[in-house]
Amino acid sequence: MAFLVERPGLEGIFQRLRGLGYELVGPTVREGAIVYDSIRGAADLPAGWTDVQEGGNYRLKRRDDDALFGYAVGPHSWKKFLHPPRRRLWQASREGGGFEIRPEPESGRRYAFVGVRACELKAIAIQDRVFLEGQYPDPSYRGLREGAFLIGLNCGQAGGTCFCVSMDAGPALKSGFDLGLTEVLAEGRHYFVVEVGSEAGAEVLGAVSHREASVEEVAAAQGVVAATAGQMGRAMDTAGIKELFYKNYEHGRWDEVADRCLACANCTMVCPTCFCTTVEDVTDLKGEHSERWQSWDSCFTLDFSYTHGAGPQRASTRSRYRQWLSHKLATWIDQFGSSGCVGCGRCITWCPVGIDLTEEVAALRKPSP
Amino acid sequence: MNALIPQPAELVEKRQEAEGIYTLRVRLAAEETRRAYRFLPGQFNMLYAFGAGDVPMSIVSDPEDGEVIGHTLRAVGPVTKALATLKEGEVLGLRGPFGSSWPLEEAKGRDVLIVTGGLGCAPTLGALHYLFRRREDYSAIKIVHGVKAPKDLILHRQFEEWRRAPNTEVHLTADQSGGRWKHKVGLVPHLLAEVAFDPAKTLVMMCGPEVMMRLAIKQLIYKGLAAERIYLSLERNMKCALGFCGHCQFGPQFICKDGPVLRYDRIHGIFNLKEV
Ligand SMILES: Cc1cc2nc3c(=O)[nH]c(=O)nc-3n(C[C@H](O)[C@H](O)[C@H](O)COP(=O)(O)OP(=O)(O)OC[C@H]3O[C@@H](n4cnc5c(N)ncnc54)[C@H](O)[C@@H]3O)c2cc1C
Ligand code: SF4
Ligand code: SF4
Ligand code: FES
Numbered sequence: 001m002a003f004l005v006e007r008p009g010l011e012g013i014f015q016r017l018r019g020l021g022y023e024l025v026g027p028t029v030r031e032g033a034i035v036y037d038s039i040r041g042a043a044d045l046p047a048g049w050t051d052v053q054e055g056g057n058y059r060l061k062r063r064d065d066d067a068l069f070g071y072a073v074g075p076h077s078w079k080k081f082l083h084p085p086r087r088r089l090w091q092a093s094r095e096g097g098g099f100e101i102r103p104e105p106e107s108g109r110r111y112a113f114v115g116v117r118a119c120e121l122k123a124i125a126i127q128d129r130v131f132l133e134g135q136y137p138d139p140s141y142r143g144l145r146e147g148a149f150l151i152g153l154n155c156g157q158a159g160g161t162c163f164c165v166s167m168d169a170g171p172a173l174k175s176g177f178d179l180g181l182t183e184v185l186a187e188g189r190h191y192f193v194v195e196v197g198s199e200a201g202a203e204v205l206g207a208v209s210h211r212e213a214s215v216e217e218v219a220a221a222q223g224v225v226a227a228t229a230g231q232m233g234r235a236m237d238t239a240g241i242k243e244l245f246y247k248n249y250e251h252g253r254w255d256e257v258a259d260r261c262l263a264c265a266n267c268t269m270v271c272p273t274c275f276c277t278t279v280e281d282v283t284d285l286k287g288e289h290s291e292r293w294q295s296w297d298s299c300f301t302l303d304f305s306y307t308h309g310a311g312p313q314r315a316s317t318r319s320r321y322r323q324w325l326s327h328k329l330a331t332w333i334d335q336f337g338s339s340g341c342v343g344c345g346r347c348i349t350w351c352p353v354g355i356d357l358t359e360e361v362a363a364l365r366k367p368s369p
Numbered sequence: 370m371n372a373l374i375p376q377p378a379e380l381v382e383k384r385q386e387a388e389g390i391y392t393l394r395v396r397l398a399a400e401e402t403r404r405a406y407r408f409l410p411g412q413f414n415m416l417y418a419f420g421a422g423d424v425p426m427s428i429v430s431d432p433e434d435g436e437v438i439g440h441t442l443r444a445v446g447p448v449t450k451a452l453a454t455l456k457e458g459e460v461l462g463l464r465g466p467f468g469s470s471w472p473l474e475e476a477k478g479r480d481v482l483i484v485t486g487g488l489g490c491a492p493t494l495g496a497l498h499y500l501f502r503r504r505e506d507y508s509a510i511k512i513v514h515g516v517k518a519p520k521d522l523i524l525h526r527q528f529e530e531w532r533r534a535p536n537t538e539v540h541l542t543a544d545q546s547g548g549r550w551k552h553k554v555g556l557v558p559h560l561l562a563e564v565a566f567d568p569a570k571t572l573v574m575m576c577g578p579e580v581m582m583r584l585a586i587k588q589l590i591y592k593g594l595a596a597e598r599i600y601l602s603l604e605r606n607m608k609c610a611l612g613f614c615g616h617c618q619f620g621p622q623f624i625c626k627d628g629p630v631l632r633y634d635r636i637h638g639i640f641n642l643k644e645v
Pocket of ligand 4: 610624625626
């Protein structure tokens with residue numbers, strides 16, 4: 001059953017979540033982009049903004065309405081909250097002849113994510129497999145993930161670099177949300193059709209003014225997502241994609257893309273599924289106290305594959321780009337049972353030279369140049 | 370137990386094997402952790418030196434040696450050097466054991482050919498100790514070990530002791546001769562051409578530089594050995610050993626959890642490519 005919350009009622013959902021102790025995070029405008037950050041309520045959402053995205057290009061533009069979610073995804077993804085860019089893992093102090101290690105306590109933070117799109121829900125599910133379903137679950141990720149409340153969003157606007165339809169990741173929400181919203185602006189009205197995805201979601205909705213949505217309202221909401229599915233800026237043919245990569249480790253296209261790629265690692269930073277990290281031990285001057293910090297890392301750096309004696313395993317940009325794309329689209333399937341790409345388009349938009357993985361895949365399907 | 374946290378362990382014995390090479394025998398400090406600790410040869414630990422970091426290190430001791438866990442390390446950089454300067458009685462950190470192990474069950478009743486090169490023979494040391502301690506469970510044991518120069522041969526006495534064991538061959542080679550070197554001169558793959566083995570009965574365990582292993586495998590396959598009977602131990606940069614830092618990836622494999630010991634037929638497609 002779908003429910004209806006009028007535009008002003010949305011604030012009630014947010015304040016209810018804050019009342020329950022959640023930290024509200026959602027889209028907001030900062031320095032010319034829509035990013036995910038702390039918000040106080042609906043007033044901080046990017047009302048009336050949209051984004052224009054192309055390879056290597058992103059800019060904000062005014063809409064001719066007051067939609068709150070009328071844009072695609074920006075440079076941030078929810079991984080910055082669940083899998084923080086930098087965090088302390090433990091601290092050690094010298095004690096007698098040895099040392100004592102104290103694990104970092106769990107932050108206990110409970111986030112409510114506002115406007116999680118279908119591709120992003122899928123990206124979270126993909127990171128769940130990495131951090132929770134292996135032999136050694138990550139306690140920090142688990143704590144943050146289990147504590148989070150997810151307000152999903154059916155996309156009302158695809159970006160110029162989106163291809164979630166090809167990756168079977170969107171634009172319609174399937175599961176994994178507590179509440180699922182569709183924003184509708186039609187016939188002078190502005191409202192949200194709300195689906196309930198969990199008990200926690202039902203409780204929150206119960207605390208605000210809502211009613212059952214009418215057949216017309218539900219149809220309007222469905223129309224919104226259907227229109228989005230037809231607006232995909234990009235497409236990727238994924239048939240036999242794993243074998244395509246396994247057969248083409250030596251395809252000439254890798255040299256061609258390596259000539260353009262700056263190995264800047266932007267693509268890995270903006271990608272909502274990329275999970276790689278490194279660690280650094282920081283010790284005080286007296287050598288009495290040491291801390292281990294984990295931070296996001298990228299397979300585009302030279303150090304990433306360094307071993308003593310052999311040096312960097314992947315010295316050339318060609319091999320690093322190949323590693324990145326092969327991991328996303330092929331080896332990920334063997335490792336975790338799904339593609340590592342959800343078709344969000346961020347890596348295309350935020351690549352300074354506009355390298356486009358959908359084009360790269362198409363080129364790999366052609367004979368080596 | 371939080372697998373990200375190094376567990377304190379006492380350095381109970383430190384022995385210098387050669388210039389810059391030490392065997393460290395350590396004992397986990399907490400009784401509970403110590404009792405729960407079980408490993409198989411081929412697996413590795415992450416050893417932590419206070420303030421410096423932690424690095425992967427193969428286990429060279431025997432699973433039945435009780436509570437003392439052995440590693441043979443070469444001091445090459447900050448962490449291994451910090452580990453190498455620890456004194457007996459001092460404390461280091463240990464996480465593990467991690468990764469896959471040598472096929473020591475599958476090898477029972479078969480001939481075992483151990484092929485190693487350079488200083489990277491630590492992963493096979495654990496297997497060798499294991500095989501010789503249970504000598505009657507295995508048929509012939511043949512060791513083919515190559516070094517760059519005669520001075521790089523460590524554990525001489527150990528090799529000579531193995532040479533004297535029944536039904537055992539030890540073949541040593543150096544890329545260049547020198548000094549009083551009385552063994553072969555040449556590369557491991559060439560020496561393998563001369564070593565007789567029964568391809569139907571033999572199982573191979575191998576580690577060393579990858580160029581050496583590629584050529585050695587070519588030679589073994591040429592001589593009739595099946596790819597499924599060749600196991601090799603690989604090294605990749607490692608930060609977590611838990612399957613989520615991403616550093617150790619080799620195609621679809623994570624060397625920290627699918628490896629370090631891998632069966633050749635499962636990786637042959639990428640093992641012969643550069644920069645994977
Ligand atoms: C499964 C496995 C088993 C190993 N077993 C042994 C052993 O029994 N004896 C031994 O002497 N060495 C062994 N090594 C190699 C050992 O881990 C490296 O020599 C060590 O990491 C070097 O660290 P460092 O800080 O002293 O030197 P640096 O060269 O300065 O290394 C800097 C960092 O790079 C990474 N790194 C460098 N070399 C390697 C490497 N070969 N493998 C993985 N990460 C590396 C580490 O994170 C290290 O902290 C093994 C490696 C692996 C992967
Ligand atoms: S690879 Fe690119 S399109 Fe795919 S999920 Fe990552 S950032 Fe999005
Ligand atoms: S593909 Fe683009 S974003 Fe990624 S490393 Fe290369 S230049 Fe940077
Ligand atoms: S060492 Fe981190 S994933 Fe293997």
